[in-house]
Amino acid sequence: MNLEPARQAFxxxxxxxxxxxxxxxxxxxxxxxxxxxxxxxxxxxxxxKGSAGVFGFEPVVDFTxxxxxxxxxxxxxxxxxxxxxxxLLLACCDHVSQLITQSEEEGxxxxxxTLATGRSLxxxxxxxxxxxxAAAALAPLAQAAAPAVQEAxxxxxxxxxxxxxxxxxxxxxxxxxxxxxxxxxxxxxxxxTLGTTVSTITLSDAIPEAKHMDPExxxxxxxxxxxxxxxxETIAGVFDFVRDDSVVHILPPHSRIxxxxxxxEKLPEDKKLLGELLVKSGxxxxxxxxEGLALQQQQAKQRxxxxxxxxxxxxxxxxxxxxxLVDAALEKQRINKESAAQEANFIRVRADKLDELITLVGELxxxxxxxxxxxxxxxxxxxxxxxxxxxRLVEExxxxxxxLRMVPIGETFSRFNRVARDLGRELxxxxxxxxxxxxTELDKSMVEKISDPLMxxxxxxxxxxxxxxxxxxxxxxxxxxxxxxxxYHESGSIVIEVADDGEGLERRKIFARxxxxxxxxxxxxxxxxxxxxxxxxxxxxxxxxxxxxxGRGIGMDVVRRNVEALRGSIDIDGAEGQGTIVAIRLPLTLxxxxxxxxxxxxxxxxLPLETVLECMELAGxxxxxxxxxxxxxxxxxxxxxxxxxxxxxxxxxxxxRENIVVVQYGGQRAGxxxxxxxxxxxxxxxxxxxxxxxxxxxxxxxxxxxGEVALILDVQALVARAAGGKQRNMQRQSAEEHLxxxx
Numbered sequence: 001m002n003l004e005p006a007r008q009a010f011x012x013x014x015x016x017x018x019x020x021x022x023x024x025x026x027x028x029x030x031x032x033x034x035x036x037x038x039x040x041x042x043x044x045x046x047x048x049k050g051s052a053g054v055f056g057f058e059p060v061v062d063f064t065x066x067x068x069x070x071x072x073x074x075x076x077x078x079x080x081x082x083x084x085x086x087x088l089l090l091a092c093c094d095h096v097s098q099l100i101t102q103s104e105e106e107g108x109x110x111x112x113x114t115l116a117t118g119r120s121l122x123x124x125x126x127x128x129x130x131x132x133x134a135a136a137a138l139a140p141l142a143q144a145a146a147p148a149v150q151e152a153x154x155x156x157x158x159x160x161x162x163x164x165x166x167x168x169x170x171x172x173x174x175x176x177x178x179x180x181x182x183x184x185x186x187x188x189x190x191x192x193t194l195g196t197t198v199s200t201i202t203l204s205d206a207i208p209e210a211k212h213m214d215p216e217x218x219x220x221x222x223x224x225x226x227x228x229x230x231x232x233e234t235i236a237g238v239f240d241f242v243r244d245d246s247v248v249h250i251l252p253p254h255s256r257i258x259x260x261x262x263x264x265e266k267l268p269e270d271k272k273l274l275g276e277l278l279v280k281s282g283x284x285x286x287x288x289x290x291e292g293l294a295l296q297q298q299q300a301k302q303r304x305x306x307x308x309x310x311x312x313x314x315x316x317x318x319x320x321x322x323x324x325l326v327d328a329a330l331e332k333q334r335i336n337k338e339s340a341a342q343e344a345n346f347i348r349v350r351a352d353k354l355d356e357l358i359t360l361v362g363e364l365x366x367x368x369x370x371x372x373x374x375x376x377x378x379x380x381x382x383x384x385x386x387x388x389x390x391x392r393l394v395e396e397x398x399x400x401x402x403x404l405r406m407v408p409i410g411e412t413f414s415r416f417n418r419v420a421r422d423l424g425r426e427l428x429x430x431x432x433x434x435x436x437x438x439x440t441e442l443d444k445s446m447v448e449k450i451s452d453p454l455m456x457x458x459x460x461x462x463x464x465x466x467x468x469x470x471x472x473x474x475x476x477x478x479x480x481x482x483x484x485x486x487x488y489h490e491s492g493s494i495v496i497e498v499a500d501d502g503e504g505l506e507r508r509k510i511f512a513r514x515x516x517x518x519x520x521x522x523x524x525x526x527x528x529x530x531x532x533x534x535x536x537x538x539x540x541x542x543x544x545x546x547x548x549x550x551g552r553g554i555g556m557d558v559v560r561r562n563v564e565a566l567r568g569s570i571d572i573d574g575a576e577g578q579g580t581i582v583a584i585r586l587p588l589t590l591x592x593x594x595x596x597x598x599x600x601x602x603x604x605x606x607l608p609l610e611t612v613l614e615c616m617e618l619a620g621x622x623x624x625x626x627x628x629x630x631x632x633x634x635x636x637x638x639x640x641x642x643x644x645x646x647x648x649x650x651x652x653x654x655x656x657r658e659n660i661v662v663v664q665y666g667g668q669r670a671g672x673x674x675x676x677x678x679x680x681x682x683x684x685x686x687x688x689x690x691x692x693x694x695x696x697x698x699x700x701x702x703x704x705x706x707g708e709v710a711l712i713l714d715v716q717a718l719v720a721r722a723a724g725g726k727q728r729n730m731q732r733q734s735a736e737e738h739l740x741x742x743x
Contacts (some may be wrong), residue, residue: 002223009348010051013101017044019414022093025086026417032081041089042071048096060099063118066125067092079128083425088124090418095121148673158321167235169224170319172206174245175217182242184220195228234286243287249319250285288320292708328635351444354405358591361394361401362684365592368394369681369705397681402589405445409487409496410438412447416458420483423462430469430480431462437487442494443589449566450496450586453559457498457582458483460556465502465580476502493568493610494586501579505572510534532572538562567699569716571666585666587715595683595702597710598661599676603651604710606683606702607672611663611715615677618658632671634662640722643673647697647718656710670722672713681705687713697721 021044028037045068052060067089073079095118102110169191170716173184191197202219206214228235232250239248292315299308309317312326368391375387413435424431466481473479486497507528514520526534534540538557563570567587574580587593587608594609620625626632631640639662645654655675662671685700692698699714 008290011100012348014051015097016050017048018093018097018100019045019411021048022090023414025089026421028081029083029421035075038071038075042068043073045071052100057100059118060096063092063099063122066129067096067121068583070125070128073129077528087422088121088128090422092125094119133529167195167224167226167228168251169222169226169235170247170249170251171222171224171239172203172222172247173218173220173242174247175214175219176245177242178219179216180245184218184242187238187242188222191224191226191235194230194238195226198225198227209266228271233285237553243291251319251321256457284315284321288315292318292320324687355445357401358405358625361398362592364394365398365682365684366703366705371705372709373705398592398682402443402592405443405589405591406441407436407444407447409440409442409447409494410435412451412454413438413485413487415451416454416485419455419458420462423459423625427462427467428468429462431466432480434482435482435486436484440480440487440489440494441588442586446566446586446589449562450584453562453584454485454496454498456556456559457584458485461498461500461502461580462580464502464504465501465504489588490585494588496584496586497581498584499579504576504578504580505531505574506576507531507534535572536570540674567668567714567716591685593683593685593713594680596661596680597678597704598644598659598672598674599678600644600648600674601652603650603719604678604704604708605644605674606710606712607661607663607715608683608712609680611665613662613664613669615662616660618660618673623658626673632660634671637669639669639671641671641673642718642722644713645673647676647721663715663719665719668719668723671720672718673720683712689690698714707717 021041024037024041024044028034028041031037045064049061049064049068050059052064069077070085070089074081074085079085095114098114099110099118102114141174177184187561188197188200201223203223204219206221207219216364226235232252236248236250239246242248261551292311295314296308296311299314312330315321316323316326332406368387372387372391375383378384417433419429420433461483466483467475467477472481482501484497484499486499488495510531511520511526511534514526514531514537515522517537517540519534519537519540520526520530536556536559540556558585562572563584563586568583571583571585572580573583595606596609596612597604599605622632626641627643631638633639641660644650653733659674661674661677662669681704686702687700688695688698697714697718698711700712702710702712704710
């Protein structure tokens with residue numbers, strides 16, 4: 001049997017469980033009393049250990065077992081949750097991830113560096129497992145809870161008071177035990193090796209009158225209170241040799257009932273029957289389950305139509321298990337069924353297969369456009385209608401295929417909880433990370449490519465933006481800094497914001513550094529946008545010293561290039577002393593978009609449809625004035641214009657009737673002057689080759705229904721160019737008016 005697919009599934013699932021474990025630990029640091037978070041962390045570690053054991057990843061099993069032990073002591077109250085303990089457990093998560101990654105290839109040896117890290121972590125974990133350390137951690141809790149504990153350990157029985165926090169063993173030896181060579185007392189003596197017998201009551205109600213007594217028969221019965229740390233399976237094993245012809249009921253201590261209920265709740269979400277859940281948790285011995293099932297089968301034979309009691313009812317009636325444990329197991333079964341029903345709605349799909357599907361859908365879109373064009377040229381009514389139906393269905397297939405790749409950004413955001421915690425401590429800063437818009441969806445391939453830019457922005461905000469607590473207090477701010485990650489949809493794009501309430505942008509310092517690097521002239525008065533652009537120039541940094549985090553001038557230029565490679569843009573806003581907001585604007589998908597085609601001479605260009613606001617004809621009398629000024633008055637708003645014929649140096653005469661396409665990107669508007677409006681159509685984005693990837697104003701290409709290639713316009717760059725041209729023209733016009741006044 002080929003187990004490789006299962007191994008790969010285990011590795012993927014383990015990484016997801018490690019993310020869940022890390023998330024639970026980070027939340028537990030803020031809410032140490034939250035039992036649900038502790039249960040979630042314990043369940044993740046337990047599942048990883050169990051699954052690793054199936055595939056023979058022994059280093060993972062052994063190490064995770066220690067982690068599980070520490071979490072168990074936290075659950076029992078022997079350890080208190082603090083920052084040091086959470087830091088250790090987070091480091092253990094990283095180590096388990098490395099072990100799983102390095103164990104991915106069967107037979108591959110684990111690196112010495114990883115082994116050394118593991119040995120160090122094991123020593124630290126053992127320190128938390130040491131009895132002395134446990135007693136010290138438990139002492140304050142025991143002192144505070146002493147009255148309640150004492151009250152729980154006793155109960156009234158027949159007018160007296162006996163210890164109840166013990167195992168209760170009910171024995172009824174079979175009549176033939178002595179004939180079979182078994183000494184009942186030998187089992188009682190062996191039982192004493194596992195713990196302490198608190199009390200024993202010998203039952204004589206089964207002894208007949210002397211004249212009917214058989215000296216070779218055993219009439220002995222016992223009720224035993226037994227204190228032991230052994231589990232139920234071990235205690236039940238003492239009586240294995242006499243179980244067939246005896247009645248043995250073992251009930252756990254009251255304190256163990258809650259423990260068993262917790263264990264039942266933590267069992268992996270699989271399809272276990274009620275009895276199996278009780279056995280797996282340790283609340284029921286395997287032999288007891290078999291006995292209960294045998295009784296159930298007898299009922300089915302004796303009753304009409306094969307009816308029988310539920311196994312839980314039988315086990316409770318026979319005194320093998322408490323009702324509370326049966327109820328817990330039934331609740332676990334219900335949760336398992338709901339979880340299984342939910343999982344049945346999902347299926348894992350390889351990312352490369354999904355990419356192949358998107359590629360094929362893209363080719364289908366192009367083919368559909370070609371069919372539609374042929375139908376229109378043929379002017380055949382039925383063919384046009386059929387082509388229209390085909391185009392509609394292709395559009396639905398396109399939307400459905402693209403939705404398959406859409407994932408919430410929340411998972412990416414949640415990774416920065418750990419970054420904010422660890423880096424904040426390293427820098428001596430107290431930082432609160434706030435996540436919002438986590439349900440906002442975008443293309444999975446884009447999520448993977450935006451992680452690194454976001455990581456740099458978060459680290460930059462923690463290092464340069466947020467001040468140390470003492471400095472924040474001096475400036476009248478709370479000692480705890482705020483870092484926010486937010487995402488939302490806007491005009492067919494997704495906007496991701498990284499905002500902090502730190503020092504903000506020091507305009508004079510940035511400009512002085514720009515002058516020093518030759519990016520600006522000393523007497524220049526740059527706009528805020530130009531100041532912000534300086535920050536994203538290669539080698540630009542205002543840090544006074546280089547640290548492990550930043551200060552080398554490497555990063556923001558890389559962030560900008562990575563974002564622009566995704567057809568996105570970066571906007572920076574902030575004021576000195578008030579914080580900074582860095583907004584990344586990205587298209588929702590990288591594959592297929594709705595486009596609006598325009599013609600300039602013999603060439604065709606495509607604009608993303610979500611950026612197009614309206615179209616209008618450029619009247620003949622306005623053409624000369626527009627060419628001179630570079631803008632028009634659009635409903636009392638100055639709209640900068642850009643003639644695409646001039647931008648791309650298209651030869652030939654302009655069309656007699658030109659049009660203006662009004663576009664918007666990132667809050668800025670501009671008008672593109674084109675020769676013809678060709679209408680909407682689905683656009684399959686094709687990347688440009690290496691030779692053209694730096695081409696200004698162009699972000700990609702597509703294939704039209706005619707088979708011709710059309711270039712996709714970089715609206716962000718062209719809008720910025722139009723806005724810059726408007727500013728220069730207005731400055732020139734103002735200067736000319738000033739000169740004329742002086743004359």
